[in-house]
Amino acid sequence: MNRYVVMTVGMTHSGKSTFARMLEETVKNTVVVDQDDQAAFLNTHYSRLVPEDGPNTIKHSMTKMIVDYVIEETDLHLIICNSNRNPKARKALLDEFKRKGFSTILVNFDVPFILLEKRVADRKRDSSVLRTVSSFAEVLKRQQEESPHIQPPSDEEADHFFTIKKEGEVMDVTRRIADLLSS
Numbered sequence: 001m002n003r004y005v006v007m008t009v010g011m012t013h014s015g016k017s018t019f020a021r022m023l024e025e026t027v028k029n030t031v032v033v034d035q036d037d038q039a040a041f042l043n044t045h046y047s048r049l050v051p052e053d054g055p056n057t058i059k060h061s062m063t064k065m066i067v068d069y070v071i072e073e074t075d076l077h078l079i080i081c082n083s084n085r086n087p088k089a090r091k092a093l094l095d096e097f098k099r100k101g102f103s104t105i106l107v108n109f110d111v112p113f114i115l116l117e118k119r120v121a122d123r124k125r126d127s128s129v130l131r132t133v134s135s136f137a138e139v140l141k142r143q144q145e146e147s148p149h150i151q152p153p154s155d156e157e158a159d160h161f162f163t164i165k166k167e168g169e170v171m172d173v174t175r176r177i178a179d180l181l182s183s
Contacts, residue, residue, distance in 0.1 A: 005078045005097040010109025011143045013119040020081035027181045034081040038062040087151045106158035
């Protein structure tokens with residue numbers, strides 16, 4: 001069986017987690033690994049271990065441990081649900097999965113900024129995953145400021161590439177990826 005890793009890319013509130021959970025429900029032999037889950041767990045149960053600034057190495061270590069377990073101990077497809085906006089880090093991660101025999105799928109959430117602002121304002125998402133800012137509005141502002149300096153993902157980065165620009169495309173992309181994972 002060919003194993004896949006599906007990686008989401010996009011700003012906060014672009015729909016990455018919703019998409020990942022929908023794909024996980026659609027394709028039963030998948031698992032979502034979302035660093036927000038590790039962040040919430042650490043902030044709830046081990047807040048004294050979470051660094052106040054600098055890299056959150058404990059969160060990254062937990063995520064790596066979970067991913068390694070999925071790779072080595074299961075035959076599940078992986079859905080990596082983080083922002084993954086840093087091109088170098090994204091490439092390194094995708095290359096590592098390719099070395100381990102995975103086919104790669106990249107899903108870019110290129111949602112209009114005005115919609116992201118509306119979602120941040122309308123939704124009361126749990127902010128316990130945040131560490132260096134106090135709100136998702138701050139996260140979005142920082143991501144918007146960084147965007148001109150960040151190279152967007154391209155179809156050369158993965159074996160399969162999808163872009164979602166509006167909500168109406170989510171079901172079609174989910175179906176197309178489910179077909180790939182089920183073949």
